[in-house]
Amino acid sequence: MLTNVFNPKTSRRSLMPMLRRSLILVLVFVVTLAPTLAVRPDTAHVLVPSHPTHGTEHTAAMDSINVTQLMESIANSVSHVRIENLTRDLSTGYPARTWDIDTDTPSDSLVQAWNWANESLMALTGGELWFRNATKYHALYAIKQGIGAVPRQAIIITGVIDSLQIAGANDVAVSVAAVLETARVLQNLSLYCDVYYVLTSAGRVDPDHDLGASSFVDWLTENDIEIITAIAYDRLLFHRSQYPFGLNIALRSLLDSSLYQRDSWISDLMILFSRDYGNGLLRTLVDKGSSTRSFAYEMWLRGIPAVYVSQGYYHDSASGTSDDTYDYYYYSYEKAAEAVASVSAMAYLVGLFGAGKALLYSSQGTVTPTTEVSCDIVTNIRQYVNASITWLNQSTIRANIIRETTGETVYQRVESDGHITLKYLATEPGMYRVVVELAEGNNTTVSLQVVHSNDCDGDSLSDEYEVSHGLNPYLLDSDRDGLSDDFEISIGSDPREGDSDNDGALDYDEYIWGSDLLLNDTDHDNITDGEEAALGISPVDPDTDGDGINDYDEVYVYHTDPLNVDTDGDGLQDAYEITMGLNPLSRDTDGDSLSDMFEVLNHIDPTLRDTDGDGWTDAYEVYHCMSPTSPDTDGDLLPDAWDWNPTDHWVTAVAPVSVLAAILLLAVFAFLKHRKYIKTGGS
Known part of the structure; x- marks a missing residue:
């Protein structure tokens, strides 16, 4: 027979006042006006909520979940006797559950403890759950599968199974008992998320870090497990009023988040359960305390929400010593049971949020001048x-x-x-x-009802709205495109599709670039935004490099580089080369070994190998100091192709011969004149 988690004799409230108060563990609010799905002609897939103007009057609708009744069943199902028995069996049957950090091997006792834990889990869940192992530290994990759509998000509930060379009842066999009892309580309940039950080893070999937890958190990340929250059970049993927080269960969470759902929300849900159904032992502490060696701390380091659950006064004189036996007289298993019940209730409620239904809370009791219903x-x-x-x-x-x-x-x-x-x-x-x-007036019986909507992921959209519109209430970003669901709705993109306009680019990337999330070709250059992103060109500028050529033409017509104004690096911009009929992909369009830039600067036609048509290539003429733009370099009326010396005018060659001939003629003339003179006797 199951033992009630809380003893009415030790409760601060009598049973009747407790029943008069309703357990409300979650957000109690009602959507001001249920968002509606509006459609624009050009964006029929886009969600557009109506603006809230008034609170909706919810009643006990058929699709509501009576959370009060369900939470009462949780409170009545947790057994402190079972937690004690499990702690006893583990600590006395398998003491010194050690992990050798030098060889990274478990002791025989630890291996036997793993087998015991697996057999216990199977027995407590009717054979439905069993442990597997992962990481080099052999973390044990079992998965209670939810009923939501795949891939499902997960709640992680953890304990530490290894110990020092002692029995280790409170340090930390009780954390294993807490995980096993939580698994038993939740086993027959339908949740929309998965629940991972995890027992880590190598948690006590390093005084500063939980090596096994760190390794398993990495494993979760590597396997793309999307985590809603995690619970890390630690020491739970020490119960002495004269010590600071000695009667409390301390909750520590990720307090540096600006989002309430990732910060203290989970802790608040657990505290309210403890207050309404238990002895109110749970409270939040803002210091990190002993949490720096825990699964929760490893989650915080990676920015993942988690709650560290431990006794309020952590460093008691018994835990972690030879006195740490299950029956140590300062230990309270009712205290551990209150922690387990609060965690189980929280997990159940969070698991129900995936249904997207209104949650109904009710309370009934008699109000008098000294009593109330709340x-x-x-x-x-x-x-x-x-x-x-x-x-x-x-x-x-x-x-x-x-x-x-x-x-x-x-x-x-x-x-x-x-x-x-x-x-x-x-x-x-x-x-x-x-x-x-x-x-x-007179005493009277009153009935109080509250129906709430909830925002599990913190995106400002109620879970009801998200489920009814195909969104995931556990994820800020249902389509995993980097933009939160509420933001996508506010800008008109589709939070259900990572690529709203189906252009091959994620909505987040388009938002960063400034491109239109609903238009697949923002700059109208005939290249989709996704393709432009793949090519490294701008989806918002049709001419990325500003060279005067449309990106589409550069990519598909001219095959030039849309990011470089001078693709071939010849000093002439692509637009100029295309306009002038040159090849923007070649430095020497006509293949005459003269660069296009040289030919342009020297007024040579870069599209012709022989600009002047004289039979000599431009390169030959340049090399031999001939003019590549004139067929008669020396202007002697002899074409370069015929001229024996095309760089010299023929006059410059003929002139010396003429002078010599004139001298010779003159000499001959003088000689003849002289002979005649002689013959005539000087007359």
Whole structure:
């Protein structure tokens, strides 16, 4: 027979006042006006929510889940006796469960403890679950599969199975017992997410780090396990009032996140369960304390939300010593059971959020001048908190909504007509309490109902809205494109599709580039944005390199580089070369061994090997100092092709001969004249 997790004799509340108060472990709010799916003609796939104008009056609709009844069943199912027995069996049957850090090998006792843990898990879950192992430290893990769509997100619940050379009951066999009992409690419940039950080894060999936890967190990352949150059980048993927080279970979470859902939301849900169904032992602590050697801390280092669950006063004198036996007189298994029940209730509620249904909370009791009926709630989204209170007689009833972090009454109504409706716009996340009191008149029985929507992932969209529109309530970014769902809706893209316009580029990348997430060719250059991204060119500029040629023409017509104004590096821009009929891919269009730039600068035709058509190539003429632009370099009326010396005018060659001939003629003439003179006797 199962033992109740909480002993009524030790509770701070009697059973009846406890039943008068409703357990509200989750956000209690109602969507102001349920978002609707609007369609634009040009973007029929885009989600567009309507603007909230008024809180919706939810009643106990058929599709609501009665969370109060379900949580009562959780509270009544956890057994502190079973936790004690499991702790006893592990610590006494398998002491010195050590891991040798030098050889990275387990002791025989640790190996036997692994087998015991596996057999225990199978027995507690009717053979439905069993452990596998992963990483070099042989972490044990079992998966309770959810009923949501694949791939499912996961809650991770962990303990540490190895110990020092001692029995190690509180350090930390009780964490193993807590994991096993949590698995038993949740086994027959339908959740929309997966639950991983993990027992790590090599958690106690390093005084500063949990090596086994670090390795398994890496394994989760490598296997793309998307994590909603993680619970890391540690020491849970020490219970002494004279020590700071000696009666408490301490919760530590990732407190450097700007998102409430990743920060203290999970802890708040657990605390409210503890307060309403237990002895209120759970509380948050903001220091890291002993958490730096834990699975939770390894998650925080990687920016993943997790809650470290341990006894409030951690460094007691027994834990981790030879006195650390299961029956040490300062140990309380009711305390450990309250931690397990709170974790189980949280996991169950979070697992239900995937249904996308309204969650109903109810409370009924008699209000008197000294008693009240109340509901504790947590809000994590800016929406209305709606509550309905009814009673039968004409007594005057006062209903309040109190923000617990400040103690401020933020909303109040007083009525005498048998019905009150509260509607308060909660703008700050956190804990609130709905309190119903007798203001005047006779004692009367009142009924309090609250129906809530929730925002599990923190994207400002209710889980109901997300599920009804095909989104994932556990993921900020349902399509995993780098943009949150609410942001995509605000800019008009489709949060269900990583590539809203199907152009081959993720919406996130397009947003960063400034391209249109709904237009596959933002710059209208006839190349899709995704293809431009693959080519490294701009999807928002039709001429990426600014050379005057459209990117499409460069890529598909001219095959030039759309990122380089001078593809061939010849000093002439591609646009000029194309305009002038040159080849932008070749430095020497006509293949005459003269670069296009040289030919252009020297007024040579870069498209012709023989610009002047004289039979000599331009390169030959340049090399031999001839003019490649004139067929008669020396201007002697002899074409270069015929000229024996095309660089010299023939006159320059003929002139010396003429002078010599003239001299010779003159000499001959003089000689003849002289002979004649002689013959004539000088006359």
